Amino acid sequence: MTRTSRAARPTELVLDWATYNPVSLVLREKGWAEETFGKLGIRKVHWVQSLGSNKALEFLNAGSLHVGSTAGAAALLGRINGNPIRTVYVFSKPEWTALVTRPDTGITKVEDLRGRRVAATKGTDPYIFLLRALERHGLGQKDVQLVLLQHDQGKAALERGDVDAWAGLDPMMAQTELEAGNRIFYRDPEANTWGVLNAPESLIAEHPEIVEAVVALYERGRRHALANPDELRALLAKTARISEAVAARQLERTGLADPRVGDAQHASIVAAGRALQAGGVIRPEVDVEAATRELLDRRFTATLTIG
Numbered sequence: 001m002t003r004t005s006r007a008a009r010p011t012e013l014v015l016d017w018a019t020y021n022p023v024s025l026v027l028r029e030k031g032w033a034e035e036t037f038g039k040l041g042i043r044k045v046h047w048v049q050s051l052g053s054n055k056a057l058e059f060l061n062a063g064s065l066h067v068g069s070t071a072g073a074a075a076l077l078g079r080i081n082g083n084p085i086r087t088v089y090v091f092s093k094p095e096w097t098a099l100v101t102r103p104d105t106g107i108t109k110v111e112d113l114r115g116r117r118v119a120a121t122k123g124t125d126p127y128i129f130l131l132r133a134l135e136r137h138g139l140g141q142k143d144v145q146l147v148l149l150q151h152d153q154g155k156a157a158l159e160r161g162d163v164d165a166w167a168g169l170d171p172m173m174a175q176t177e178l179e180a181g182n183r184i185f186y187r188d189p190e191a192n193t194w195g196v197l198n199a200p201e202s203l204i205a206e207h208p209e210i211v212e213a214v215v216a217l218y219e220r221g222r223r224h225a226l227a228n229p230d231e232l233r234a235l236l237a238k239t240a241r242i243s244e245a246v247a248a249r250q251l252e253r254t255g256l257a258d259p260r261v262g263d264a265q266h267a268s269i270v271a272a273g274r275a276l277q278a279g280g281v282i283r284p285e286v287d288v289e290a291a292t293r294e295l296l297d298r299r300f301t302a303t304l305t306i307g
Helices: 022-030 032-038 053-062 072-080 125-136 151-160 172-180 201-206 208-227 229-240 244-252 263-278 288-295
Strands: 012-017 044-049 068-071 085-094 099-101 117-120 145-148 165-167 183-186 195-200
Touching (some): 012 032, 012 053, 012 068, 022 032, 022 085, 022 208, 022 229, 032 208, 053 068, 053 072, 053 085, 068 072, 072 125, 085 208, 099 125, 099 172, 117 125, 117 151, 125 263, 151 165, 151 172, 172 244, 195 201, 195 208, 208 229, 263 288
Parallel strands (some): 012 044, 117 145, 117 165
Antiparallel strands (some): 068 195, 085 195, 099 165, 099 183
């Protein structure tokens, strides 16, 4: 990837797509990015898949991705850990994670996880959701056997019986519900932090016109997705190689109505950050409120409207 500089705009752009970011699938399918960025003299747009927030953050930190899709709380963790990113757009209000188990484990509540094997992907919203659920119910990381796996591997481990529970991620969570008969035993929609787009501070400072173009592109894709739900469901099914029933279950839990970076994201991310700090994941000296303010860049969505 061509590195940005004040003297030269990059001639190629790298964006990510992810099955947890349905709008990205629309943009990748339609080819609108090439049209949009061609007007800025960017000759080629590369699409790379992010398998989770952790992977998107790795790509951003390595300079191999210009804009990446993550959960809000994962972006905060990344920034606190030295990844110089800012959040510039909200692509969804999801309930994309919950805690899942098999019918044969006897697990019916969070407290039943004590001493059990639980799969999660470190640095992602499902991982953060799990830690918050444990803390809320009087448990900590040391009270469970945490098995760190990428999302698809966690699903497979649950279905094989290698773990007793999994901090799931859609669409794989919907798939294991509908096709493997596994069940969600703990939900908390408000503890799912928002789906957000993040860009490096250097790109924002040196080429804000690129970020503005990405936001405009996402707005086109988001509005198309809202206007064409059947098309979106079919596209998600095709891209993720899942049934349309599974895609429909994921989309039932995915809100696309409000793209603005604002107070709602601030409150959600701060709450997650403070819970992680209480659990020892974030250092006690970190000012979570200040870090969240620094993360959220509201200017690019200030004039956008709901719907």
